[in-house]
Amino acid sequence: MNATAAGFFGLLDWEEITGLNKFWVDMISIPIFSAVAGLITNWTGVIMLFAPVRFTGFYVPGLKRLFPLLPRMVQILPTFAPGGILGFQGFIPARAEKMASLVVDNAVAKIGTAQDFFYQMEPEAIADQVAKVAQPNLREMVDRIMSQEHPQLWADLPPRAREILHSRVESELPAITHRAFDFIGENFNQLLDIKLMVVGFLRERRDILKDVVYGLGAPELRFMVRIGLLGFPFGIGLALWLSWLHYFHPPVLTILPNWVWVLIGAAAVGVVVNIIAIKVVFEPSTPQPWYKYLWKHAKFAKRQEQAATDFGHAIAYQVVTLDIIANDLLEGPSGDKTRAVIEHFLKKEIDRILGPLKQVARLAVGGKEFDALQDSAGKSLASEFRPWLSEDVEFSKSTAAKIDTLASQKLRELPADEFVEMLYTAIEQDAWLLYLHGGLLGIIVGATHILIFGV
Numbered sequence: 001m002n003a004t005a006a007g008f009f010g011l012l013d014w015e016e017i018t019g020l021n022k023f024w025v026d027m028i029s030i031p032i033f034s035a036v037a038g039l040i041t042n043w044t045g046v047i048m049l050f051a052p053v054r055f056t057g058f059y060v061p062g063l064k065r066l067f068p069l070l071p072r073m074v075q076i077l078p079t080f081a082p083g084g085i086l087g088f089q090g091f092i093p094a095r096a097e098k099m100a101s102l103v104v105d106n107a108v109a110k111i112g113t114a115q116d117f118f119y120q121m122e123p124e125a126i127a128d129q130v131a132k133v134a135q136p137n138l139r140e141m142v143d144r145i146m147s148q149e150h151p152q153l154w155a156d157l158p159p160r161a162r163e164i165l166h167s168r169v170e171s172e173l174p175a176i177t178h179r180a181f182d183f184i185g186e187n188f189n190q191l192l193d194i195k196l197m198v199v200g201f202l203r204e205r206r207d208i209l210k211d212v213v214y215g216l217g218a219p220e221l222r223f224m225v226r227i228g229l230l231g232f233p234f235g236i237g238l239a240l241w242l243s244w245l246h247y248f249h250p251p252v253l254t255i256l257p258n259w260v261w262v263l264i265g266a267a268a269v270g271v272v273v274n275i276i277a278i279k280v281v282f283e284p285s286t287p288q289p290w291y292k293y294l295w296k297h298a299k300f301a302k303r304q305e306q307a308a309t310d311f312g313h314a315i316a317y318q319v320v321t322l323d324i325i326a327n328d329l330l331e332g333p334s335g336d337k338t339r340a341v342i343e344h345f346l347k348k349e350i351d352r353i354l355g356p357l358k359q360v361a362r363l364a365v366g367g368k369e370f371d372a373l374q375d376s377a378g379k380s381l382a383s384e385f386r387p388w389l390s391e392d393v394e395f396s397k398s399t400a401a402k403i404d405t406l407a408s409q410k411l412r413e414l415p416a417d418e419f420v421e422m423l424y425t426a427i428e429q430d431a432w433l434l435y436l437h438g439g440l441l442g443i444i445v446g447a448t449h450i451l452i453f454g455v
Contacts, residue, residue: 014029014453014454022243022246023243023247025453026239026242026243026453027236027239027240027243029449029452029453030235030236030238030239030242030449031231031232031233031235031236031239032232032235033235033266033445033446033448033449034231034232034234034235034238034266034269034445035228035229035231035232035235036231036445037228037231037266037269037270037441037442037445037446038227038228038229038230038231038232038234038269038270038273039225039226039228039229039231040228040441040445041228041231041270041273041274041437041438041441041442042224042225042226042227042228042273042274042277042438043225043228044437044441045224045274045434045437045438046221046224046225047090048088048090048091048433048434048437049090049091049092049221049426049427049430049434050090050091050092050093050210050213050214051090051210052088052089052090052093053089053090053093053206053207053210054089054093054206055078055081055085055087055088055089055094056087056088056089057079057081057085057086057087057088058085058086058087059083059084059085059086060084060085060086061084062084063080063084063085063086064083064084067080067084077433078090078091078094078095090210091430091433092209092210092213092426093206093207093209093210095429095430096202096203096206096209097199097203098429099202099209099213099426100198100199100201100202100203100209101195101199102422102425102426103198103202103209103212103213103319103422104194104195104198104199105195106418106421106422106425107311107315107411107422108194108195108198108315108319108320109194109195110410110411110414110418111315111406111407111410111411112406112410113189113194114188114189114191114192114193114194114197115185115188115189116406117194117320117325117403117406118184118185118188118192118325119185120402120403120406121322121399121402121403122399122402123181123182123184123185124178124181125395125398125399126181126322126399127174127177127178127180127181128174128177128178129395130177130180130181131173131174131176131177134173134177135170135173138166138169138170138173139166139170142165142166142169179345180345183341183345184338184341187341190334190337191329191334191337191338191341192325192328192329192332192334192338193333193334194320196328196332196333197320197324197325197328197332198319198320200328200332201319201324201328202319208318208319211314211318212311212314212315212318212319213423213426215310215311215314216307216310216311216314216422216423217281217300217307217423219299219303220281220299220300220303220423223277223280223281223299224277224278224281227273227276227277227280228273228277230273230276231269231270231273234269234272234273235269238265238266238268238269241261241265242258242261242262242265245258245261246258257455258455259450259455262446262449262450262455263443263446263447263450265446266442266443266445266446266447266449267439267440267442267443267446268439268442269442270437270438270439270440270441270442270443270445271435271438271439271442273438274434274435274437274438275435278427278431278434280295280298280299281298281299281300282298282300282301282420282423282424283298284296284297284298284301285298285301285416285417285419285420286301286416286417298420300419300420300423300424301416301419301420304412304414304416304419305412307411307419308408308411308412308414308419309408309412311407311408311411311422312404312405312406312407312408312409312410312411313404313407313408315403315404315407316400316401316402316403316404316407317400317404320403320407321396321399321400321403322395322396322399322400323396
């Protein structure tokens with residue numbers, strides 16, 4: 001039996017089984033193994049970018065003490081959790097805050113300011129919607145707000161004065177809402193920080209971040225898996241290299257045993273296939289001569305128009321929606337400021353609507369009490385704004401469609417290099433881990449080949 005062609009620790013002689021010599025056994029088996037390694041490497045590499053969304057792991061005794069001794073480069077990997085937990089989380093969900101920030105800087109911020117998004121939603125239409133939703137329940141709402149905040153004061157107000165107030169608010173509600181949204185629009189950039197809003201939302205909703213990034217480059221990510229088949233031609237080169245070592249025994253190279261060369265070659269195939277996959281997808285952003293790049297133009301850049309449409313749709317329907325904006329306006333970092341703006345506006349409107357009734361009301365309930373009533377009514381009305389804005393699903397969809405149009409158009413107009421950067425930055429910082437992953441899987445596949453076919 002030829003030991004060099006024996007696998008399973010000498011139990012199988014592939015030359016005898018196949019009737020082929022070692023050269024042809026290697027020339028057939030190594031490319032097949034290399035193609036399988038390339039596919040598995042790139043497939044699992046793409047999965048590692050996105051899954052799992054939440055950290056999944058288990059307790060390892062002693063890891064808590066060992067962790068501080070590990071290099072910083074290892075500590076930042078999404079494989080450790082406090083308390084000695086070892087596991088894994090997809091690179092993009094694990095870097096949610098940074099990835100969300102990149103999404104804003106490379107996409108959302110280039111579409112427009114917070115005010116641009118607001119005006120694209122057509123404040124006049126929003127004002128009409130608020131009036132439409134509020135009108136049928138206006139009397140009940142006013143009674144509820146006043147009764148909750150100052151029940152005695154509201155009860156003491158003359159019935160005639162309350163009825164006049166109801167009637168005037170009902171008749172002037174459409175005009176009031178239009179003035180309110182004009183007022184909000186003028187101050188919108190001070191009330192809402194688009195970056196803080198998007199980053200905060202995507203940090204909490206990592207599943208949406210994953211979907212947005214994956215949806216942006218889904219065809220390219222699938223291509224990165226398929227290109228793993230390049231392992232086959234690289235496997236032919238590796239087989240020829242190993243055969244040359246086997247038959248000619250070059251003195252300098254035989255310092256290392258053949259099995260080491262098998263593992264080195266397998267690791268190299270895993271790394272190179274990953275590098276080529278990323279290069280073909282992202283470089284060059286503009287067409288180049290074939291002698292610079294065999295593929296001439298990055299696949300993602302060639303698909304800019306469709307990718308921009310898909311990404312704009314995701315931004316409009318998942319990230320910068322009317323409900324998310326309303327929530328951030330009233331509950332986000334600037335919520336107090338928004339409420340103060342609305343309260344200031346509503347206080348002026350109450351003054352104007354009451355007109356001559358104001359003095360009657362002040363006499364009926366007292367000056368200080370009346371001022372307190374105005375303030376509390378303004379605060380309560382401010383808290384009502386969010387459901388008014390998002391209660392109607394069809395209306396929310398129509399405003400999202402306007403954002404979709406704006407976002408898609410702006411993203412299509414981006415220079416190719418800036419557009420490519422949107423997806424590339426999500427992968428680039430962890431590319432070395434993908435290469436390492438490819439090398440390690442290559443070694444495992446190479447070791448499996450040695451086990452089955454021998455050296």
